[in-house]
Amino acid sequence: xxxxxxxxxxxxxRRRTEARILAAARERFAEVGYDRTTIRAVAGGSGVDPxxxxxxxxxxxELFRRAVEVPPDEELPDDPVQLTELxxxxxxxxxxxxxxxSLPLLRSTFTHPEAxxxxxxxxxxxxxxxxxxxxGEEAELRSALILAILFGVSTGRNLIGLGPLRDATxxxxxxxxxPCIEALTGTPGRDPQGRSEA
Amino acid sequence: xxxxxxxxxxxxxRRRTEARILAAARERFAEVGYDRTTIRAVAGGSGVDPxxxxxxxxxxxELFRRAVEVPPDEELPDDPVQLTELxxxxxxxxxxxxxxxSLPLLRSTFTHPEAxxxxxxxxxxxxxxxxxxxxGEEAELRSALILAILFGVSTGRNLIGLGPLRDATxxxxxxxxxPCIEALTGTPGRDPQGRSEA
DNA sequence: GTATCCGGTCAACGCCTGTAGAGTCAGGTC
DNA sequence: GACCTGACTCTACAGGCGTTGACCGGATAC
Numbered sequence: 259x260x261x262x263x264x265x266x267x268x269x270x271x272r273r274r275t276e277a278r279i280l281a282a283a284r285e286r287f288a289e290v291g292y293d294r295t296t297i298r299a300v301a302g303g304s305g306v307d308p309x310x311x312x313x314x315x316x317x318x319x320e321l322f323r324r325a326v327e328v329p330p331d332e333e334l335p336d337d338p339v340q341l342t343e344l345x346x347x348x349x350x351x352x353x354x355x356x357x358x359x360s361l362p363l364l365r366s367t368f369t370h371p372e373a374x375x376x377x378x379x380x381x382x383x384x385x386x387x388x389x390x391x392x393x394g395e396e397a398e399l400r401s402a403l404i405l406a407i408l409f410g411v412s413t414g415r416n417l418i419g420l421g422p423l424r425d426a427t428x429x430x431x432x433x434x435x436x437p438c439i440e441a442l443t444g445t446p447g448r449d450p451q452g453r454s455e456a
Numbered sequence: 457x458x459x460x461x462x463x464x465x466x467x468x469x470r471r472r473t474e475a476r477i478l479a480a481a482r483e484r485f486a487e488v489g490y491d492r493t494t495i496r497a498v499a500g501g502s503g504v505d506p507x508x509x510x511x512x513x514x515x516x517x518e519l520f521r522r523a524v525e526v527p528p529d530e531e532l533p534d535d536p537v538q539l540t541e542l543x544x545x546x547x548x549x550x551x552x553x554x555x556x557x558s559l560p561l562l563r564s565t566f567t568h569p570e571a572x573x574x575x576x577x578x579x580x581x582x583x584x585x586x587x588x589x590x591x592g593e594e595a596e597l598r599s600a601l602i603l604a605i606l607f608g609v610s611t612g613r614n615l616i617g618l619g620p621l622r623d624a625t626x627x628x629x630x631x632x633x634x635p636c637i638e639a640l641t642g643t644p645g646r647d648p649q650g651r652s653e654a
Numbered sequence: 655g656t657a658t659c660c661g662g663t664c665a666a667c668g669c670c671t672g673t674a675g676a677g678t679c680a681g682g683t684c
Numbered sequence: 685g686a687c688c689t690g691a692c693t694c695t696a697c698a699g700g701c702g703t704t705g706a707c708c709g710g711a712t713a714c
Contacts (some may be wrong), residue, residue, distance in 0.1 A: 268711060272661065291567035293491035297702065303460060307663050312703060314661095368615050369489035369567045378616050385620060396632065402620035403609065403632055409616075410608020411601065417566050418576050418607075422600035434594065434601055437639035442632065466681060470691065495672065505693050510673060512691095659712070667704075678693075684686090 276314055278304040283311075283325045285361035292370040294321055319372065326363040326376065334387045341391050342445045346436060349408050350428040364413060381405050392443055400442045407438065468473065474512055476502040481509075481523045485560035490520055490568040501622045524561040524574065532585045539589050540643045544634060547606050550625040562611060579603050590641055605636065 266274075282303030286295040297318060301308040306432040335341050378410040381402075388401040411431065415423040423431070440446050464472075480501030484493040492602055495516060500507040513519040533539050564571040587595040609629065613621040621629070638644050 259559065266711095268659090270663070271711095275661075291491075292568065293489075296700085298700090308663060308702085309664080309704080318702065364568050368563050368565065368611070369491065374616060378618060381612075381616065381618055385618070396628070398620045398622050399628060400632060402612070402618050402624075403636075405627070406612035406621060407605050407607040407636070408608070409612060410606070411602040413566070414579075414600070414604035414607060418572060418579065418585070420576060420579055420600050420604065422596045423604060426597050426600075430594070430597060431601070434598060434640065438601075438605070438636035441635035441639060469681095473691080494670085496670090506672085507674080507694080529693070562703055575676065655714100657694105657712105657714085659710105661710090662687105663708075664706085665704105666706105669703100670701080671699085672697105674695105674697080676694085678691105680689105680691085682687105682689075684688100 275304070275306065275310075279306060279311055279314060280325055283321055284362050287322060287325050288365055290365075292366040292373065297321075320363075322366075322370070322372070326360070326373070328360065328363075328380075331380070331383055331387075334391065336385070336391050336444055338391055338393060338445050341388060341434075342439055342443045345388075345408065345439055345443075346402060346432050349411050349435060350432040361416065364417060381409070394444050400444075403441055404442050405443075407435075411435065473502075473504065473508075477504060477509055477512060478523060481519055482560050485520060485523050486563055488563075490571065492563040495519075520560075520564075520568070520570070524558070524571070526558065526561075526578075529581055529585075532582070532589065534589050534639055536589055536591060538587060540634075540637055540641045541563050543586075543602060543606065543637055543641075544630050547609050547633060548630040559614065562615065579607070584611070592642050598642075602637055603638050605633070605640075609633065 279300060283295070283300045285303060286299055290333060297311050298308050300321070301311050311321065315324060363373055363377060367377045368374065385398060385401040385405055388404065390399040394400070404423060411423065414420045415426075415431075477498060481493070481498045483501065484497055495509050496506050499509050509519065513522060533542060561575060562569055565575045566572065579600075583596060583599040586599040586602065589601070590598060592598075609621065612618045613629075614623075
């Protein structure tokens, strides 16, 4: 059960404990959201006293911030076709590894104001990046719609647990969603608007 | 401020008080979600003692149930084209009147288990209805994707407050989303799958 | 070896929550 | 009139929460 921890420097020990607390916090936040997550449960989940959690992270809000901290956004490719592929791959491959990374943030998106803000900011940044790449009119709105679609599918699958989405493979979803996304990116050369001026 | 309430039968009075409580509850649930909504706040919002809320609704869970109670689903049209229009209109026109009706449920969808279940059930019912109408293979998954898309756009607009979505008119959104939805319903006679066997 | 630091625990505080029971007072019934 | 029913309030409780300060003991520094 335990790793052989005979001689361990203090700093090392602290680092590991902090990581264990963060892991437990992410788990609770991801499962039950911000409000229902108690410091006591996080402490219990990492085999530590509740007071230590406070000592390390200050308060609950800060613990949440650290738990949903995420490496800065990767640059999006500046080619519309590649962008489409990337967006599709997000809903595909990243759908499975999502639990570890952003589930804590996703779970509280609607109920914890700071989570809402963080999610909105993250999506806004991606919308701005994507809309700079997309050709045609209303690029911002089209990008936002794409992000909203990915959000809807991810949460429908991972949080709501909608049957057909849950059972489908990432490949199925990617394949069916491709025309939708391409209609919004305009990648196959189609007119991205509903009514064409051509 | 107050309606002229001189002679009012007891039953009538009770009915109105209950309605006032429910309205206040919906407001709180819609704004801050289940966990952050307190009986005391609901009572205060309807000018009533907290104990009365308990007396009328039993407990907080039951109050929530009554607050998110909704008239049974309307039948969906059995023609794919009309169905597409209806789905598009949901994200369009119903987007504005949404706050009154289903915001309380939407808000707590990810954090209150019973809300999750209720939302999943509602979406599942609609998926079943829609998939019975849609032609082609994988109708269930395609329907589920459509519902997830509508969910994503609605929440992206109303709950997350994503800028471009918030600023867009329902007509814009409907127009841009039309090709996406049609690609999934297969309504313009297109092959609903990504890779065609034609 | 001794003094210091610091990872970690213990016990407790004050607050707010959902909830319960006794009580009050006006409307309806006879 | 007397009586009762029921809408509504008051007061209080028990439990769980985030948070705090005093404390302990082994690794570290000198």
